[in-house]
Every structure is written in structure tokens, then in C-alpha cells.
Amino acid sequence: xxxxxxxxxxxxxxxxxxxxxxxxxxxxxxxxxxxxxxxxxxxxxxxxxxxxxxxxxxxxxxxxxxxxxxxxxxxxxxxxxxxxxxxxxxxxxxxxxxxxxxxxxxxxxxxxxxxxxxxxxxxxxxxxxxxxxxxxxxxxxxxxxxxxxxxxxxxxxxxxxxxxxxxxxxxxxxxxxxxxxxxxxxxxxxxxxxxxxxxxxxxxxxxxxxxxxxxxxxxxxxxxxxxxxxxxxxxxxxxxxxxxxxxxxxxxxxxxxxxxxxxxxxxxxxxxxxxxxxxxxxxxxxxxxxxxxxxxxxxxxxxxxxxxxxxxxxxxxxxxxxxxxxxxxxxxxxxxxxxx
Amino acid sequence: xxxxxxxxxxxxxxxxxxxxxxxxxxxxxxxxxxxxxxxxxxxxxxxxxxxxxxxxxxxxxxxxxxxxxxxxxxxxxxxxxxxxxxxxxxxxxxxxxxxxxxxxxxxxxxxxxxxxxxxxxxxxxxxxxxxxxxxxxxxxxxxxxxxxxxxxxxxxxxxxxxxxxxxxxxxxxxxxxxxxxxxxxxxxxxxxxxxxxxxxxxxxxxxxxxxxxxxxxxxxxxxxxxxxxxxxxxxxxxxxxxxxxxxxxxxxxxxxxxxxxxxxxxxxxxxxxxxxxxxxxxxxxxxxxx
Ligand SMILES: Cc1cc2nc3c(=O)[nH]c(=O)nc-3n(C[C@H](O)[C@H](O)[C@H](O)COP(=O)(O)OP(=O)(O)OC[C@H]3O[C@@H](n4cnc5c(N)ncnc54)[C@H](O)[C@@H]3O)c2cc1C
Ligand SMILES: Nc1ncnc2c1ncn2[C@@H]1O[C@H](COP(=O)(O)O)[C@@H](O)[C@H]1O
Numbered sequence: 001x002x003x004x005x006x007x008x009x010x011x012x013x014x015x016x017x018x019x020x021x022x023x024x025x026x027x028x029x030x031x032x033x034x035x036x037x038x039x040x041x042x043x044x045x046x047x048x049x050x051x052x053x054x055x056x057x058x059x060x061x062x063x064x065x066x067x068x069x070x071x072x073x074x075x076x077x078x079x080x081x082x083x084x085x086x087x088x089x090x091x092x093x094x095x096x097x098x099x100x101x102x103x104x105x106x107x108x109x110x111x112x113x114x115x116x117x118x119x120x121x122x123x124x125x126x127x128x129x130x131x132x133x134x135x136x137x138x139x140x141x142x143x144x145x146x147x148x149x150x151x152x153x154x155x156x157x158x159x160x161x162x163x164x165x166x167x168x169x170x171x172x173x174x175x176x177x178x179x180x181x182x183x184x185x186x187x188x189x190x191x192x193x194x195x196x197x198x199x200x201x202x203x204x205x206x207x208x209x210x211x212x213x214x215x216x217x218x219x220x221x222x223x224x225x226x227x228x229x230x231x232x233x234x235x236x237x238x239x240x241x242x243x244x245x246x247x248x249x250x251x252x253x254x255x256x257x258x259x260x261x262x263x264x265x266x267x268x269x270x271x272x273x274x275x276x277x278x279x280x281x282x283x284x285x286x287x288x289x290x291x292x293x294x295x296x297x298x299x300x301x302x303x304x305x306x307x308x309x310x311x312x313x314x315x316x317x318x319x320x321x322x323x324x325x326x327x328x329x330x331x332x333x334x335x336x337x338x339x340x
Numbered sequence: 341x342x343x344x345x346x347x348x349x350x351x352x353x354x355x356x357x358x359x360x361x362x363x364x365x366x367x368x369x370x371x372x373x374x375x376x377x378x379x380x381x382x383x384x385x386x387x388x389x390x391x392x393x394x395x396x397x398x399x400x401x402x403x404x405x406x407x408x409x410x411x412x413x414x415x416x417x418x419x420x421x422x423x424x425x426x427x428x429x430x431x432x433x434x435x436x437x438x439x440x441x442x443x444x445x446x447x448x449x450x451x452x453x454x455x456x457x458x459x460x461x462x463x464x465x466x467x468x469x470x471x472x473x474x475x476x477x478x479x480x481x482x483x484x485x486x487x488x489x490x491x492x493x494x495x496x497x498x499x500x501x502x503x504x505x506x507x508x509x510x511x512x513x514x515x516x517x518x519x520x521x522x523x524x525x526x527x528x529x530x531x532x533x534x535x536x537x538x539x540x541x542x543x544x545x546x547x548x549x550x551x552x553x554x555x556x557x558x559x560x561x562x563x564x565x566x567x568x569x570x571x572x573x574x575x576x577x578x579x580x581x582x583x584x585x586x587x588x589x590x591x592x593x594x595x596x597x598x599x600x601x602x603x604x605x606x607x608x609x610x611x612x613x614x615x616x617x618x619x620x621x622x623x624x625x626x627x628x629x630x
Contacts, residue, residue, distance in 0.1 A: 072511075075475075075485055100506040104487045107472035111443060111479035116590030119470040129594060143594065148468060149355050154597045162590040202484045203515045206501065210509035222629060246629050265508075271469075279628050300628055301604075302619075308608075315604055318619060322611025330613060334620040339630045 001140070003039050003061075004031040005091040005164065007082060008054060009101050010044035010071060012210050016053045019097035019171035026124060026174040027095055028058035033126040034140055036092065037061060040185075041085055043078050045071040048187045055185040056178040065190040069201065072208060073101050076200040079108045084195050086113060091164040093142050095124075098168035110166050116159035117166040118144035122173055122274070122293075129158055136160075142167070147270060147293055172218035172273040215249065215265050222248025222279045225268055225295070228255035229284020229305065230324050236261045238328040239283060245332050251275065251295075253285045269294035283324045287312025304328070343399040343497060346450055347389045348461040348477070349382040349418060351411040355466050378414055381462030383530035385523040388489060389460045390422045390531065395495050400424045404449055406434060406442060412546045415569050419541040420533040425566070427453075428546055431573040433581055438589035439468070443476030445584060448577040450481060457517040458500070463488055463524050474522035484515050488524040546571050 006027045008020035024040060031038040037060040042050055045068045054062060065081045086094065086109065094109075096102035098120045110117035123145040129138040142165040144157040159165045217223055224243040226236055236250070243250045252262045254269060268275055270290040280298035285291060287303075287310055295301070296315055303316035304327045313319045320327050353374035386403075393399040403418040403426035405411045415426030429449050437445065450456055459481070464471035471487075478485035490505040493512060501514040505524045543560065545553070546569045550560070561568045574581060582588060609615040624630040 075487075079479075100488060103471050104475060104485070107439070107470075107475040108479045108485070110472070111440060111476035114440065114590070116438065116440065117470075117472060118591060119468070119472060144591075149353075155593055156595040157591050158594045159590045160592060203486060203513050203519075206512045206514055208509065208511040210506065210511075213508060279623070300623075303606075313606060313608075316606045317604060319606045319608045320611055320616070320619075321608065327611045327616065330611065330616045331620060334613075334617040335624070335629065338617070338621045338624050 001034055001036050002090050002092040003037040005039050005094045007096045008040050008042045009097055010046060014046055019099055021057055022174040022176045023095045023169060024054055024057035024059055025177045030093060030126060041082060043070050043081050051185045051187050055183045056181055058179045058183055059185045062185050062187045063190055064187055065192050067192045072205060074203060075104055075108060077196055078105055080195050080200055081190060082109050083112050094164040094166045096168045098170040102168050106166060106168050115162040115164055115166060118146060118157045119168050121146045121167045121169050124167060129160060217249040217251050217266055218273050218275055220249035221277050222246050223251045223275055223277045224248055224281045225251035225285060226256050226283045227253040227285030228259060230256060230261060233261045235325060242328050242332055245335055253291050282312050285312055286310050343396050344456045345389045345392055345399060345401045345458045346456050347386050347401060347403050348446060349403055349405050349414050350379045350465050351376045351407050351414045352379045352465050352467045378417055379462055379465045381464060381523060381525050384525060384527040385460045385462045386418055386421060387528055387530040388492060388523045391492055392495050396497055404446060406445055409548045412549055412569050416541060416544050419544055420538045421530055427570045427572050429572045433574045433585050436586035437584060438591045439470055439472040439476060440590060441584050441588040443473050443480055445579055447477050447480035448579045449572055452577045459520045461522045463522045474520060478520035483518050483520050485520045486513055486515055487522045489521050490524050490526050543567055544569050
């Protein structure tokens with residue numbers, strides 16, 4: 001069987017993006033299940049030293065395309081290089097971040113290779129399948145599990161007959177786990193000049209403003225999340241205060257983001273990040289499926305809500321029936337009193 | 341017409357109002373059971389196209405919709421808002437198409453139209469949230485793509501400059517024609533229906549609709565040809581059926597589960613000082629915080 005591939009994105013700071021490292025971790029596990037190797041693809045203006053960043057996650061081979069024209073990302077040159085690699089290596093599985101880059105690139109490649117692609121998977125597993133009509137048996141397929149229909153259903157998608165089996169996954173969904181600080185990665189240099197043509201640079205980048213990633217709430221063990229029920233940007237300060245006291249981060253529902261209380265980077269849920277902290281405090285959040293999809297795996301959940309029947313209360317370990325403005329200052333007060 | 345813009349617009353089930361019988365046993369969507377709406381980001385795409393048309397002499401906007409007969413509603417709605425005409429790609433043999441098969445069919449329909457300068461799609465459709473069809477159509481047509489358009493900065497008959505909305509910022513890019521643009525929800529919303537256009541196009545129909553209504557205005561196309569919404573079949577667009585429908589779709593649905601969140605045994609309390617004191621103390625004692 002052929003290998004598992006991960007397309008690794010390069011950040012503005014010339015590092016490998018978190019989402020790609022998370023996928024390397026997942027890719028390693030899938031490769032182990034299949035008893036194959038894990039290979040990564042890095043395309044940009046970075047040298048072979050970049051291998052150090054992916055090695056600890058168990059990458060066996062790194063395909064490196066290094067050329068100053070390959071950063072910032074542009075669809076056509078990156079697609080040409082990835083397709084070139086995939087046509088030669090014929091991966092069993094290929095994973096991409098469900099980021100602005102991955103969701104631009106992966107469909108283009110899937111179209112060229114005429115293979116299936118599943119967007120925004122929340123879980124990836126190896127499993128078998130029997131085709132009902134023909135009773136054909138398939139061994140070791142990639143189960144691509146994702147919410148669909150606005151989060152109302154969970155679908156398991158497979159690609160029985162085409163390769164690679166391609167999937168995109170959002171940042172924060174898979175866990176980043178180093179396996180060995182001394183793992184050996186072989187670097188293979190791609191002959192970029194042989195692939196790139198002038199036409200591939202048809203889309204010209206005139207200007208760009210990309211901000212460094214400021215907050216990464218997925219890494220936080222404690223999240224104080226606010227919803228529309230927090231009521232105002234001003235009231236959100238209370239959440240920052242509580243998060244500060246507990247050593248956590250502030251998250252939000254989409255309604256709070258849409259209302260302008262807080263920036264989008266903090267949005268939890270189907271169209272935000274997925275978090276699984278040890279403590280999630282939901283303040284004035286009703287608990288729509290799209291929100292729960294991003295936080296239901298939190299170890300302990302506290303809900304503060306004026307509505308005793310808010311859906312979020314069904315998945316909460318502790319339900320405080322009350323006003324956010326009233327409850328949070330008390331939490332801060334009693335945390336301080338008891339932690340001394 | 342010298343400058344041709346194709347807008348890809350999809351009729352989608354309103355996933356914000358999903359009932360119980362929305363899924364069929366084979367894992368495909370029972371579209372009949374849900375209210376059908378104009379995919380929200382495709383309305384932004386239509387507005388994007390209208391703004392291009394506003395700035396280019398002699399431009400025309402053609403809507404392409406692939407779906408069942410009732411998806412003709414999308415084309416009429418587009419006409420009310422400023423599109424010139426539309427084609428409904430409809431044939432039982434398209435049923436069950438995943439994004440790869442859909443983009444193959446759409447790309448064949450674009451080729452059927454002949455020279456096209458600009459294809460505008462929504463970023464993603466709310467029934468699947470995949471955002472794949474735009475880039476896949478671009479690949480099949482061998483056009484460059486500009487995804488996540490937020491604003492059109494400039495356009496003339498030779499090139500377009502677009503501001504893209506990315507995760508952590510923006511990018512301004514320029515492409516010559518032909519190209520594919522996919523439009524993000526942060527782009528300007530679509531203009532409203534125009535009262536005059538509503539009057540003019542409200543009787544626009546596909547052949548199938550005319551036959552179903554079976555009323556007397558069968559000569560309507562001859563008198564007012566602009567009321568004709570063309571239907572395109574597999575044969576019209578000369579598509580190869582092996583790339584269409586379920587058989588042409590590499591992705592298969594193995595299993596569908598409804599989302600059921602198991603209710604936890606939760607501890608309920610009021611916002612009283614004593615309760616909150618106990619809670620915080622408990623969390624510290626169990627090392628969840630502190
Ligand atoms: C395709 C799609 C994707 C989506 N993706 C996401 C996503 O990623 N993340 C997300 O969060 N949402 C998402 N949504 C939106 C989601 O459906 C809900 O609309 C949203 O989560 C509601 O946010 P909320 O709970 O803050 O607001 P509301 O539903 O308005 O709830 C406010 C809550 O606050 C309570 N409240 C009011 N005042 C107070 C007070 N003073 N003190 C305490 N409680 C109070 C109310 O009882 C209520 O329970 C998505 C929707 C769609 C259709
Ligand atoms: N059946 C269809 N008919 C017309 N346009 C479509 C169709 N399916 C997808 N599209 C276009 O492709 C975009 C992305 O769709 P999707 O990949 O399904 O998220 C949509 O916003 C539409 O512009």
C-alpha cells in the first residue's frame with residue numbers, strides 16, 4: 001500500500017502552520033494503522049532546515065519545493081507541484097488544512113486527479129467497507145467523518161475506488177503530538193524549474209496584509225466563552241477578567257462575534273475553532289448545534305444562563321441559573337478567596 | 341455581447357430549518373422536505389457580477405443552476421435582480437452528483453455557452469459547506485481562480501483586481517480573463533429586486549414549467565423570447581455519463597447519524613454567593629482550576 005501525505009502550509013513567519021503539524025500527527029497514526037510511511041510536502045521559500053519542524057511528528061519523507069516565487073501561496077504553482085508529486089507517488093491518503101490555503105488548493109488538485117475530497121472532517125479513521133450492491137469488499141479505507149447540513153447530521157464519507165483519499169481538516173480539530181525529538185526525516189528536493197511555467201503565475205499578488213496569529217484559544221486548558229447573552233462589548237471585559245484570573249482564554253459564539261463583542265479568531269464551533277479544554281465556561285450561550293460541535297468534548301462544562309431550559313444546559317456539568325453580570329464577579333471573588 | 345459573465349447559483353435546502361425527514365435512506369438529502377432558498381453566498385456572487393457588468397460596456401450575465409426543475413426559481417430571482425438570462429442544468433442522470441461530478445457538469449455547460457470571460461460562484465453552499473465546486477470548475481476549464489473575493493477593486497475588459505478575505509487578513513490580486521472568482525459572505529450583499537424587472541420577467545419559465553402549468557401561453561417564447569429559461573440536459577452539454585451522478589462521484593456516503601447530544605447529569609444552582617463559593621472551591625480541590 002502507498003503512503004500517507006500531508007500538505008504543510010508555511011506561515012508568514014516562515015514556520016509550518018499549526019494545522020499542518022496537527023495533520024502530521026494524525027497522518028502518523030493513520031500511517032501506523034496502514035503500516036506505511038508518512039510523507040510531507042512543503043512548498044515555499046524555505047530551506048531543508050524546515051524539516052526540523054516536522055520531524056518530531058514522525059514524518060519519514062519531506063518533499064521540499066524551495067523557490068522565492070513560491071511564497072506567498074498562489075494556487076496554480078502550488079497545485080502544479082503537488083499534482084506532480086502525487087502523480088509520481090500515488091498517495092493512499094492526502095490531508096490538507098481546511099484553511100484559506102487548503103480549501104483553495106485541495107479541490108483544484110482533487111479535480112485534476114479525479115479523486116474524492118471531503119471538506120472539514122472532524123474525525124478520520126481507518127475501516128473496512130462492503131458495497132451493498134456488488135458485495136465488493138474494501139479493506140482499510142479512510143473514513144472521513146464530518147458534520148453536514150449545518151451541523152444537524154454527522155456523515156461518514158468514503159472513497160472506495162479513487163486515490164488519493166483526500167480530506168481537509170480545520171485547525172484545532174486534531175491534536176498536535178510529538179512522538180520523538182530525534183525522528184529522522186529524509187528530505188527530497190523537488191526540481192521546481194522543471195514544473196513551473198510562466199502561465200502558472202497568471203494571478204498577480206498586488207498587495208497583502210496578513211496579521212500574525214494573535215490568539216490561539218485551542219491551546220488553552222480553560223476557556224471562558226461568551227455569547228449573545230453577554231449583552232455588550234463592555235460586559236465582555238468581565239469574561240477577560242475571569243479568564244485572566246483562571247489563566248485561561250476568552251472564546252465566543254458566532255452571535256457574539258457577529259454582534260461585534262469580540263474578534264472572529266475566538267469563535268468556537270462549526271465555523272470557528274474546535275476546542276477541548278479541561279474547563280469550558282459558557283456565559284450567555286444558548287448552545288446551538290453549530291456551537292456545541294466545537295466544544296462538546298470539553299472535560300467539564302459550566303453554563304451560566306438566565307434561561308433554565310437553554311440547550312447548552314443539557315451538556316453542562318454545572319448549570320448556574322443567573323445573569324452573567326452578576327455571576328462572573330462572584331466567581332472571580334470566590335476563586336481568589338479559595339485559591340489562597 | 342462582447343463580455344460574458346456566468347454566475348453559478350445553487351438552490352439549497354435551508355439548513356437552518358432542518359426537520360426530521362430531511363435525509364433519505366441512501367444518505368442523500370431529501371430536498372423535498374425542506375424549504376429551498378437561494379444559496380446565501382451566491383447572492384453575493386450575483387452582486388459581484390452585477391458590479392462588473394456596471395463597469396463594462398456590453399456585458400451580459402448568464403445564470404447557471406444545476407438542480408431539479410424547481411431550481412428554475414433561482415434563475416427567475418436572478419433576473420429580477422439584474423441577470424440577463426439563465427440556464428437550468430437538469431437531467432435525472434445528474435442526480436447524486438458529488439462536487440467532482442457537479443463541477444464536471446457545470447464546466448461542460450460553460451463550454452456549451454462558448455466564450456466566457458468570467459465565472460463567478462459563491463464561496464460555498466450551505467448544504468455541504470464544501471467550497472469545492474468553484475475551484476473544481478476552474479480546474480476543469482483550465483482557468484485561474486481567485487477565491488474568497490470580498491471586493492472588486494478594479495475591472496476593465498482585460499483584467500480584474502480583487503480583494504480577497506483570508507483567515508488573518510486580506511490580499512489584493514489581479515488576473516486577466518478568463519478566470520473564476522468565488523465570492524465570500526463579507527462581500528457586498530445583493531441589490532434588491534427591481535420592480536420593472538419583476539414585471540418583465542415574472543412569467544419567465546422553463547419548458548417543463550410551461551408544460552406543467554399547461555396554460556394557454558405556449559406561444560409566449562415566440563412573442564417574448566426573453567421569458568425563456570433554457571434547460572440543458574446531459575446530451576445538450578455533451579457530457580459523458582460515466583463522470584456524472586452517483587457513478588461519477590468518487591465520494592460515497594457510508595453512514596449518516598443524527599446529532600444527538602447525550603444529556604449529562606448536571607448540577608444546578610442559583611447565583612447565590614454560597615453556591616458559587618462551593619463551586620469554585622470544588623473546582624480548585626479537583627485541580628480543574630488553580
Ligand atoms: C452554517 C452555520 C454555521 C454556524 N457556525 C457557528 C459556529 O461556529 N459557532 C457558533 O457559536 N455559532 C454558529 N452558528 C450560529 C448558531 O446557529 C447560533 O445562532 C449561535 O451559536 C447562537 O449564539 P448565542 O448562543 O451566543 O446566542 P443566542 O442563541 O441568542 O443565545 C443567547 C443566550 O444567552 C442567554 N442570556 C441572555 N441574557 C443573559 C444574561 N444577562 N445572562 C446570562 N444569560 C443570558 C439566553 O437565555 C440565551 O440562551 C452557525 C450557524 C449556521 C447556520
Ligand atoms: N448545483 C449547482 N448549481 C449551480 N452552482 C453550483 C451548484 N453547486 C455548487 N455551485 C456553485 O459552487 C459554489 C460552491 O459550492 P459547494 O462546493 O457545494 O460549497 C456555490 O456557492 C455555487 O456558486
